[in-house]
Amino acid sequence: MINPVWLRSFCTLAEEGHFTRTADRLHMTQSGVSQHIRKLEEQLGVALLVRQGKHFTLTDAGDRLYREGQGIIQKLSSLGQIVGEDPPHHGDVRVMCPGSVGLKLYPKLLSLQKIHQGLSMSCRFAPNLDVEKAIAENGADIGLMTSPPQAEEIDSRPIASERLLLVTPAKVKTPDWESLLALGYIGHPDGIHHASLLLGANFPQFRSLEAFQQKGFSNQISLILEPVSMGLGFTVLPAYAVSAFRKPKLIKAHSLENPVSETLYLALRRTQLVPARVRFIIGEMEKWL
DSSP, X not given: OOOHHHHHHHHHHHHXXXXXXXXXXXXXXXXXXXXXXXXXXXXXXXXOEEEETTEEEEOHHHHHHHHHHHHHHHHHHHHHHHHHOOOTTSEEEEEEXXXXXXXXXXXXXXXXXXXXXXXXXXXXXXXXHHHHHHHHTTSOSEXXXXXXXXXXXXXXXXXXXXXXXXXXXXXXXXXXXXXXXXXXXXXXXXXXXXXXXXXXXXXXXXXXXXXXXXXXXXXXXXXXXXXXXXXXXXXXXXXXXXXXXXXXXXXXXXXXXXXXXXXXXXXXXXXXXXXXXXXXXXHHHHHHO
């Protein structure tokens, strides 16, 4: 492989046409420039210059090397700059978060990408354990979780909170214990956790969800409220999931006497040097949440 330092000296000499000017431009001595040219000729096994006293002309081999080599030198010169660049509006950003907050964030992330088209946004909805695993294994750049991560590889901090809401069919104006028992429960993956927090804080009769007949289940965040809107049961969901439902007139979200919120944690890999684009997205998320 050609020594890039020798090649740079040769290409500069070919441009300047003079050893003294080349030495000045490269902050070298003339003998140092001559040594680089001689070593390059020895490595390639061809003469690159025809020397005529203090002057020279390029041989055919030297002319070919200059034409090919100057592009290589230009690329090498810009390589350090490219590697050192850290643009805030260019590159991939991988986000993993709970479905409810994802319903709020994803449209905003896409709108941001439309403004900064150098960004490529990836957003996956996932439960806490999957988010934690992805962050620890470099499968995601930004994680949002509803409980603090336990893995030592992850740093986290509270970034926002989200209210839990009791959601019934629209006909239920003021829910009481008896009306909830009559309705039955629509389950989802976080349903036991959410319902236990909110119902336990507001109904002294609550012991567990086993008191309610389960009338349905969905693991798709956008579909959980479909059976509720049809009068088939009630559920408990975070506020963002409720506000994203496209048939709001068919459901009613109730603010109970004792409000309950979930803390949302930002999770990042501890050893990660956070790029500017990731810091930019985090900053925008904090505004939205």
